[in-house]
Amino acid sequence: xxxxxxxxxxxxxxxxxxxxxxxxxxxxxxxxxLTRSQxxxxxxxxxxxxxxxxxxxxxxxxxxxxxxxxxxxxxDRANPSSVMSCIDAGRNNARMVRTALTRETWEATNECWLxxxxxxxxxVKAADLPxxxxxxxxxxGLIRGAFHGTMLxxxxxxxSRIGTFIERADNTARILDVKYxxxxxxxxxxxxxxxxxxxxxxxxxxxxxRSYGWVYEAEYKPSHIADFLILNxxxxxxxxxxxxxxxxxxxxxxxEYGESHAAHATAEETLTSLRNHSxxxxxxxxxxxxxxxxxxxxxxxxQEISDGYRFY
Amino acid sequence: xxxxxxxxRQPYSxxxxxxxSQDRARLIAKSKDAENIFRKTGITFAVYxxxxxxxxxxxxxxxxxxxxxxxxxxxxxxxxxxxxxLNAFLDDIxxxxxxxKAGRIPRELIERNEAFLPQMIGFxxxxxxxxxxxxxxIVRTGEDQFYVLEDNARTPSGVSYMLExxxxxxxxxxxxxxxxxxxxxxxxxxxxxxxxxxxxxxxCDGKPRVAVLTPGIxxxxxxxxxxxxDMMGVELVxxxxxxxxxxxxRMRTTRGYEAIDVLYRRVDDDYxxxxxxxxxxxxxxxxxxxxxxxxxxxxxxxxxxxxxDDKAIYSYMPEIVEFYTGRKALLENVPTWRCSEPDSLKYxxxxxxxxxxxxVHGSGGYGMLVGPTASKKEHAAFAEKLKARPANYIAQxxxxxxxxxxxxxxxxxxxxxxxxxxxxxSDKVQIIPGGLTRVALKAGSLVVNSSxxxxxxxxxxxxx
Numbered sequence: 001x002x003x004x005x006x007x008x009x010x011x012x013x014x015x016x017x018x019x020x021x022x023x024x025x026x027x028x029x030x031x032x033x034l035t036r037s038q039x040x041x042x043x044x045x046x047x048x049x050x051x052x053x054x055x056x057x058x059x060x061x062x063x064x065x066x067x068x069x070x071x072x073x074x075x076d077r078a079n080p081s082s083v084m085s086c087i088d089a090g091r092n093n094a095r096m097v098r099t100a101l102t103r104e105t106w107e108a109t110n111e112c113w114l115x116x117x118x119x120x121x122x123x124v125k126a127a128d129l130p131x132x133x134x135x136x137x138x139x140x141g142l143i144r145g146a147f148h149g150t151m152l153x154x155x156x157x158x159x160s161r162i163g164t165f166i167e168r169a170d171n172t173a174r175i176l177d178v179k180y181x182x183x184x185x186x187x188x189x190x191x192x193x194x195x196x197x198x199x200x201x202x203x204x205x206x207x208x209x210r211s212y213g214w215v216y217e218a219e220y221k222p223s224h225i226a227d228f229l230i231l232n233x234x235x236x237x238x239x240x241x242x243x244x245x246x247x248x249x250x251x252x253x254x255x256e257y258g259e260s261h262a263a264h265a266t267a268e269e270t271l272t273s274l275r276n277h278s279x280x281x282x283x284x285x286x287x288x289x290x291x292x293x294x295x296x297x298x299x300x301x302x303q304e305i306s307d308g309y310r311f312y
Numbered sequence: 313x314x315x316x317x318x319x320x321r322q323p324y325s326x327x328x329x330x331x332x333s334q335d336r337a338r339l340i341a342k343s344k345d346a347e348n349i350f351r352k353t354g355i356t357f358a359v360y361x362x363x364x365x366x367x368x369x370x371x372x373x374x375x376x377x378x379x380x381x382x383x384x385x386x387x388x389x390x391x392x393x394x395x396x397x398l399n400a401f402l403d404d405i406x407x408x409x410x411x412x413k414a415g416r417i418p419r420e421l422i423e424r425n426e427a428f429l430p431q432m433i434g435f436x437x438x439x440x441x442x443x444x445x446x447x448x449x450i451v452r453t454g455e456d457q458f459y460v461l462e463d464n465a466r467t468p469s470g471v472s473y474m475l476e477x478x479x480x481x482x483x484x485x486x487x488x489x490x491x492x493x494x495x496x497x498x499x500x501x502x503x504x505x506x507x508x509x510x511x512x513x514x515x516c517d518g519k520p521r522v523a524v525l526t527p528g529i530x531x532x533x534x535x536x537x538x539x540x541x542d543m544m545g546v547e548l549v550x551x552x553x554x555x556x557x558x559x560x561x562r563m564r565t566t567r568g569y570e571a572i573d574v575l576y577r578r579v580d581d582d583y584x585x586x587x588x589x590x591x592x593x594x595x596x597x598x599x600x601x602x603x604x605x606x607x608x609x610x611x612x613x614x615x616x617x618x619x620x621d622d623k624a625i626y627s628y629m630p631e632i633v634e635f636y637t638g639r640k641a642l643l644e645n646v647p648t649w650r651c652s653e654p655d656s657l658k659y660x661x662x663x664x665x666x667x668x669x670x671x672v673h674g675s676g677g678y679g680m681l682v683g684p685t686a687s688k689k690e691h692a693a694f695a696e697k698l699k700a701r702p703a704n705y706i707a708q709x710x711x712x713x714x715x716x717x718x719x720x721x722x723x724x725x726x727x728x729x730x731x732x733x734x735x736x737x738s739d740k741v742q743i744i745p746g747g748l749t750r751v752a753l754k755a756g757s758l759v760v761n762s763s764x765x766x767x768x769x770x771x772x773x774x775x776x
Binding site: 001006092096098103106107110111114155253257259310 | 529552
């Protein structure tokens with residue numbers, strides 16, 4: 001396979017994953033502002049930070065308002081992580097690697113782009129926002145469905161999956177990075193309503209507010225939430241789950257090509273650490289430091305994959 | 313499509329019966345379906361200079377253009393003769409230049425032509441084939457009167473539309489293909505791959521590795537490049553993927569660099585090799601021309617073939633065909649005035665209202681004047697351009713092009729068409745029975761180019 005094709009697949013799936021995550025973040029922000037007795041614009045500050053685009057926002061807008069923040073996250077092409085920017089970039093990459101995709105996968109991607117472009121052509125009214133967020137999740141879900149249902153499990157599949165999980169791990173880690181203080185036992189008043197809202201918002205931004213309840217019997221506890229998002233191997237957006245997938249897909253490539261790269265060692269090291277630590281270890285080490293360290297390792301892994309497989 | 317007595321011509325009779333039994337509203341709904349299929353699949357092209365809509369659909373008309381087997385055989389013989397002559401001409405002008413010595417073509421027309429590449433002098437491509445893929449544009453003016461409008465011998469495009477149009481028709485109206493014996497075009501990608509692989513260079517050891525070279529996703533024909541690579545099962549590469557290493561052109565893969573033997577390039581000559589041609593080109597591969605001349609890669613079509621589909625050379629095609637095949641051309645040329653010649657220029661200026669004037673190196677319907685439909689003002693402006701650079705233009709009479717029916721809201725209406733059959737050249741000449749029918753969608757218009765609002769149709773060649 002061409003290095004450029006591997007690169008295109010990797011980024012196509014990173015962008016689609018990011019579009020979906022941006023939609024989730026908006027959803028969580030929206031929810032939070034609805035449940036607060038006194039809605040504050042600060043809620044959107046957290047969302048913008050989780051998305052890593054607070055600086056760009058400040059360059060473009062005088063002050064923080066929920067309407068502007070939502071529009072910026074949803075459809076501003078000046079924001080490289082807005083849903084529309086991601087869908088554009090994902091679809092452009094898909095166009096570049098078209099010959100590597102099944103017709104179903106390409107068409108789902110192209111339709112997602114056509115439909116969202118039409119839907120996001122102008123500002124979305126507050127009343128239409130829930131439907132818009134649903135549509136984004138649905139359309140990106142269709143791409144995933146077509147991809148899983150029709151693609152051969154070969155190197156094309158592996159590079160696509162690696163892109164998905166590097167991005168997803170980064171997203172989950174960023175949410176934790178911005179909100180880590182809410183999960184620290186020292187400052188949290190367990191059970192206060194403000195905490196409950198914050199915790200729920202974290203879980204909601206990874207679509208895990210229901211599944212959390214199944215696993216931890218609906219008991220909101222910061223260490224449980226951290227455990228769920230970091231170490232729980234059954235939770236599809238946890239760091240541990242993402243790394244199980246990254247390591248297994250890199251493993252397929254190593255077997256098929258008969259060689260491994262620096263990326264393989266890096267990914268396995270991270271996975272081992274996620275497997276062997278308890279949430280207490282993580283908290284003792286310092287949640288914030290742990291997450292920062294993870295994000296920088298995850299970035300390094302992306303670079304090593306790009307080098308090892310000659311993306312450029 | 314009709315006879316003089318207003319009855320449908322013979323090849324259309326079965327279709328006509330079917331059409332009469334159809335509900336028009338249903339057909340119009342089908343027409344919308346077809347458009348959705350094309351949009352969903354992303355069968356689009358880019359119109360340069362259209363900022364608002366970088367990707368456009370080419371309108372598809374669902375009434376097929378039908379050609380009888382007898383008509384086709386006649387056309388095919390003429391095309392084959394012409395393509396053989398084009399290859400012989402290219403081989404000659406890059407070697408002995410007999411045709412110039414014989415005084416049939418002026419030397420300066422060749423050697424001062426931008427499309428003539430001195431780098432090709434004395435070099436013979438693998439198998440002696442210059443034009444691997446040709447798309448000959450043909451128009452019809454009467455029952456048995458065909459004219460060749462252009463020989464697209466560089467990188468003819470549109471073949472993906474031929475294939476997708478057929479696919480769409482078979483999906484929408486399978487019954488039509490039971491009732492009519494339509495010759496297949498679907499095996500084109502297979503034939504193309506084999507044709508390319510059969511002309512592997514001497515330096516190829518083992519199974520020839522074929523790739524399609526595209527300028528990238530922003531090129532107007534990118535869809536077609538991806539489609540052809542996909543259908544042939546070969547890599548779609550860009551210049552940035554390729555590098556010359558150890559005397560071979562190699563592509564960067566996830567496992568290292570791998571050699572390519574045959575490159576079907578959809579990049580113009582000028583951009584092919586920054587070391588030989590345009591130094592600023594980022595689309596090409598530095599050093600590929602050296603690899604080519606050393607016999608380690610086949611480039612299709614060969615660099616320098618553009619000289620034979622130049623519009624000034626076109627006017628010499630009857631002489632060229634006769635010179636190399638020893639027979640009169642079976643297909644006629646449209647009478648052409650070369651404005652470089654003073655007598656012709658005078659005639660053209662006096663008769664602008666009846667003529668079509670084209671740029672010698674132009675394509676895509678850009679920069680031309682259609683005399684009968686242009687305004688007085690446009691005539692005057694164009695006359696100035698002609699006087700300033702006469703050698704840049706040729707002129708042709710406006711032909712009364714044949715029409716075929718298209719589906720409009722009120723039923724069917726006649727529109728002018730042309731036809732581009734596709735030809736593959738290897739050790740044999742293969743002409744795909746069918747091609748791309750382009751249709752002017754505006755009533756009375758003679759301009760069929762997709763960049764100027766033309767559409768396409770499925771083209772049927774019947775077995776008979």
